[in-house]
Amino acid sequence: xxxxxxxxxxxxxxxxxxxxxxxxxxxxxxxxxxxxxxxxxxxxxxxxxxxxxxxxxxxxxxx
Amino acid sequence: xxxxxxxxxxxxxxxxxxxxxxxxxxxxxxxxxxxxxxxxxxxxxxxxxxxxxxxxxxxxxxxxxxxxxxxxxxxxxxxxxxxxxxxxxxxxxxxxxxxxxxxxxxxxxxxxxxxxxxxxxxxxxxxxxxxxxxxxxxxxxxxxxxxxxxxxxxxxxxxxxxxxxxxxxxxxxxxxxxxxxxxxxxxxxxxxxxxxxxxxxxxxxxxxxxxxxxxxxxxxxxxxxxxxxxxxxxxxxxxxxxxxxxxxxxxxxxxxxxxxxxxxxxxxxxxxxxxxxxxxxxxxxxxxxxxxxxxxxxxxxxxxxxxxxxxxxxxxxxxxxxxxxxxxxxxxxxxxxxxxxxxxxxxxxxxxxxxxxxxxxxxxxxxxxxxxxxxxxxxxxxxxxxxxxxxxxxxxxxxxxxxxxxxxxxxxxxxxxxxxxxxxxxxxxxxxxxxxxxxxxxxxxxxxxxxx
Ligand code: SF4
Numbered sequence: 001x002x003x004x005x006x007x008x009x010x011x012x013x014x015x016x017x018x019x020x021x022x023x024x025x026x027x028x029x030x031x032x033x034x035x036x037x038x039x040x041x042x043x044x045x046x047x048x049x050x051x052x053x054x055x056x057x058x059x060x061x062x063x
Numbered sequence: 064x065x066x067x068x069x070x071x072x073x074x075x076x077x078x079x080x081x082x083x084x085x086x087x088x089x090x091x092x093x094x095x096x097x098x099x100x101x102x103x104x105x106x107x108x109x110x111x112x113x114x115x116x117x118x119x120x121x122x123x124x125x126x127x128x129x130x131x132x133x134x135x136x137x138x139x140x141x142x143x144x145x146x147x148x149x150x151x152x153x154x155x156x157x158x159x160x161x162x163x164x165x166x167x168x169x170x171x172x173x174x175x176x177x178x179x180x181x182x183x184x185x186x187x188x189x190x191x192x193x194x195x196x197x198x199x200x201x202x203x204x205x206x207x208x209x210x211x212x213x214x215x216x217x218x219x220x221x222x223x224x225x226x227x228x229x230x231x232x233x234x235x236x237x238x239x240x241x242x243x244x245x246x247x248x249x250x251x252x253x254x255x256x257x258x259x260x261x262x263x264x265x266x267x268x269x270x271x272x273x274x275x276x277x278x279x280x281x282x283x284x285x286x287x288x289x290x291x292x293x294x295x296x297x298x299x300x301x302x303x304x305x306x307x308x309x310x311x312x313x314x315x316x317x318x319x320x321x322x323x324x325x326x327x328x329x330x331x332x333x334x335x336x337x338x339x340x341x342x343x344x345x346x347x348x349x350x351x352x353x354x355x356x357x358x359x360x361x362x363x364x365x366x367x368x369x370x371x372x373x374x375x376x377x378x379x380x381x382x383x384x385x386x387x388x389x390x391x392x393x394x395x396x397x398x399x400x401x402x403x404x405x406x407x408x409x410x411x412x413x414x415x416x417x418x419x420x421x422x423x424x425x426x427x428x429x430x431x432x433x434x435x436x437x438x439x440x441x442x443x444x445x446x447x448x449x450x451x452x453x454x455x456x457x458x459x460x461x462x463x464x465x466x467x468x469x470x471x472x473x474x475x476x477x478x479x480x481x482x483x484x485x486x487x488x489x490x491x492x493x494x495x496x497x498x499x500x501x502x503x504x505x506x507x508x509x510x511x512x513x514x515x
Contacts, residue, residue: 009124011423014182015413018348028504030174031181031428056413057124057420 001040002063003048005033009059016060020044020051033059070378073099078106079147079362079386079462088461089403092391101377107148110365110384111377116395116415121375123387124420126166128374129366131422133163142367146463147386151250158302160309162364162422171293172306173425178503179227179284185428188500190511191226191491192436195219197480198487200444207476209445210454212469216322217243217315220433222488224314227429228307229283229501230272232488241265242315246466247458269307273300283501284310310426317360318430320466322437324358327470328405330450339407340442347439350407351431356414357405359390362465364418389415390465445474 003023005016012031016024023044024033040048040062052060077084077091084091092114095102100115101122113119122129133144135158143149144163150156158164161172178184199218203209221235221242241261248258276285288303298306329336339346364387368379379385393414394402417424424430441448454471458464481487495501500511 011420012177012181013417013423014428015352017182018352026182028178028181028183028508030177031183050411053411054413056415056417057423058120 001045001048002038003035003040003052004038004061004063005035006059006061007032007034009057010055011057011059013056015054015056016051019054020047023048023051072103073101074105075099075102075112076105077112080460082459085457085459085461088390089394092394092402093396095391096395096397101375104386108384110147110386111368111379112386112388114388114391114395116392116398118375118377119387119389119392119415120419122385123415123418125374126421128369128372128379129385130165130369131163131169131364131366132165133158140367140369142382143365143384145365147365147384157308158305159312160306162309162313163305166421168293169421171291175287175291176284176310176425178505179287179501180425180429181504182428183508184504185432187504187507187510188223188226189432189436190513191494191500192219192223192433193440194487194491194513195222196436196440198482198484200440201479201481202484204444204477204479208471208473209448210469210471211326211441211450212319212323212467215437215441216319216326216470218484219437220318220430221315222491223429223433224311226491226495227284227501228310229276229281229285232492232495233485234268235488237265237268238311239315242311243319243466243468246316246464247460247468249460266304269304270300273303273307281496281501282499282506286501287503313424313426314429316464316466318433320360320464321354321358321430322434323467323470324465325354325434325438326441326448326472327450327455327467328354330448330472335405335407336442336446340446343439343442346407347435349409349412351435351438352412352414353405353407353409354434355416356393356399356409356412358465359393359414359416360465361416361418361424362390362461362463363388364422387418389418444477445472448472448474 010032014031016033017026023036025036026033052062095114100118102112104110104112113122130142131145132139132142134141135156161169196219199215203214217239221239222232225232225235244258248254277289280286288306339350366385368381368383370381372379396402417427450470450472456468458466
């Protein structure tokens with residue numbers, strides 16, 4: 001599973017990193033998110049799905 | 064619906080400033096979600112009322128169709144900003160900072176202020192926030208009585224907001240009362256004249272501080288604003304004052320409202336309070352988001368439609384007003400199971416209490432940090448607090464801010480841990496100045512150090 005944050009859509013709500021700190025990090029300057037690793041580590045797929053569901057802007061793209 | 068309007072408009076008649084909005088909120092939300100998730104509300108001159116979660120989500124993020132512009136000087140399209148009804152004194156109306164602007168200006172402001180307010184930026188301040196909370200509680204801990212609004216939740220957000228602005232901390236009370244009272248003291252009420260006086264004093268103080276920082280720069284949001292370039296334009300003092308007021312208004316009343324409501328609920332649910340205290344490592348984050356969802360301190364925001372368009376089957380016309388009801392969208396059963404109940408461990412809680420889209424609350428990380436500091440300190444130091452329902456005073460109208468004026472409580476007295484508020488403010492001021500804490504995170508990365 002691959003994960004990415006659409007920078008055009010993310011508004012820095014930070015809920016992804018709150019729910020899945022291993023998968024998402026927030027930029028110091030504006031708190032907008034990026035995926036720590038494009039490849040979701042094995043066993044973390046559900047966590048990635050949860051985070052995507054929780055994002056208020058629906059900015060997280062799984063593929 | 065008028066005869067010359069051929070559109071199919073499900074119509075409601077809901078005055079958001081009436082007791083009905085506050086008292087029947089849950090049944091109204093449930094009814095609207097089923098019948099008219101986007102309704103034409105024929106009060107206050109008529110406006111669209113988006114309340115369904117999906118409908119609100121699909122509208123709020125359409126910066127291409129919506130404007131926040133408040134055209135105070137007649138140089139724009141004549142739009143009325145984010146208040147519905149519009150400000151009553153049209154001749155003297157003021158712009159609410161960049162929340163009443165559109166891109167690109169709105170974006171310049173946010174890009175400039177983000178490095179002061181990002182999660183990493185706020186994290187640096189945590190020792191200061193905790194110390195302010197400690198001092199407020201110490202003022203009351205030996206007495207066994209506290210008013211959670213007056214003695215805690217009004218003070219910590221106010222002092223901390225001034226710290227980030229680069230204002231003198233000791234002047235917090237110049238701002239505190241007029242900002243809170245303005246929300247619940249409408250024109251025509253007996254107290255209104257006094258509140259106007261306090262507001263004028265506050266305005267003058269703000270202009271003086273701004274001038275002082277222009278002459279002798281000191282770090283903070285105000286310094287950023289007085290040196291800011293918006294493309295090829297420099298904002299004047301009135302515009303900057305509007306931005307400072309936006310930051311103050313956003314920073315004060317909302318966090319107070321959230322904290323008071325949460326403490327009131329925890330007092331009524333002692334079992335849940337104990338559980339939250341015990342399991343805070345896993346529950347504090349989700350409980351915070353759940354309180355935000357349920358109480359939605361800022362209930363909604365107005366917009367103006369910028370072009371004739373159709374979204375999800377509703378036909379909008381240019382110039383029409385739209386209210387985005389974050390509060391009702393937060394109670395939509397299609398997204399939130401058992402929406403009218405607080406579940407501290409709620410999963411997938413994508414509430415819209417900080418708004419959605421490009422105007423998303425820029426202070427959300429501040430709000431969360433300050434709220435968590437106050438909440439956990441109360442759980443630790445006043446674990447058996449009981450709020451007095453007869454003394455609790457909710458805002459009469461919650462159409463804009465779902466707030467509280469007072470929330471008295473009793474608890475088993477405890478021991479002071481340190482100095483009182485005034486002495487603590489002096490010490491925090493020294494620390495702010497010496498460590499230049501109000502610099503943006505791009506300039507200063509280190510956390511505040513309270514002791515050497
Ligand atoms: S939750 Fe969504 S909007 Fe918020 S930081 Fe994460 S990706 Fe961005």
